[in-house]
Amino acid sequence: MKYVHDDRGLYDPAVRETMGRFAEDTTAFEAAAAVRAAAHAVERLRAAGAEGRALSSGAVDLLLRLSNGEPAGVGELARAAGVSSRNVTGLVDTLEKAGMVVRAPDPADRRAVLVSITEGGLGWLDDFREPARLAMAAVFHGFSADDVAQLRDLCLRLVVNQRAVAARMGDTAPSTVD
Known part of the structure; x- marks a missing residue:
């Protein structure tokens, strides 16, 4: 999978093409796919950092x-x-x-x-501890401290939004964000 740049940053052409069949404006769908891909990437690095004791x-x-x-x-x-x-x-x-x-x-x-x-x-x-620290340093390579803090904020805002939607729908599943 190869990512390319446009005027708004990196994107996955395959995701954009697929989502284009579903919605005219694919930005939110692409962002959701990117969050999912990033979560998987972080989890793979975390597991690798466990050195076989995952x-x-x-x-x-x-x-x-x-x-x-x-x-x-x-x-x-x-x-x-x-x-x-x-x-x-x-x-x-x-x-x-x-x-x-x-x-x-x-x-x-x-x-x-x-x-x-x-x-x-x-x-x-x-x-x-040390393998996890190295894995996080690798996955956030090239990010400033402000970038990481902004990413954290944006991800938690997604969680807050999901929680609000779930509450409106009567879902009482637990959430880690208060």
Whole structure:
């Protein structure tokens, strides 16, 4: 796939051609396709940075949330990550099998469990830190600090807009942006 420049910057001619069959003004559709392609590129670099010990971005997020040493409940982790409790339970299962987290009964609620990071999980994060930093430096090569901050802002504005649309439609799915 080859990107080319026009007066508004880089674009993908194949996406423009395809979207042109769908809508007269393809700008928003092209932008959505570019966000999706960029997310995939970042995820591929992140996974490569794990050097064969890849975890999903959701699992890494949980490890980071637990790295303060404080146990957390599944529901609390789900709310913080903006995902379902079922999703967190699956991630905890994976991390527990890998020896990176442990579950313990919640003394305040017999029906609940608390999740804690293990030394293995902390070690995995330590080993992942430098490759992740290098991957992010590579993916944002040539971007100024202001470019990165603007990209962050624009992406989160997309999330806020999606959340507003979902709320109007009655969707109560969790969101990480407040």
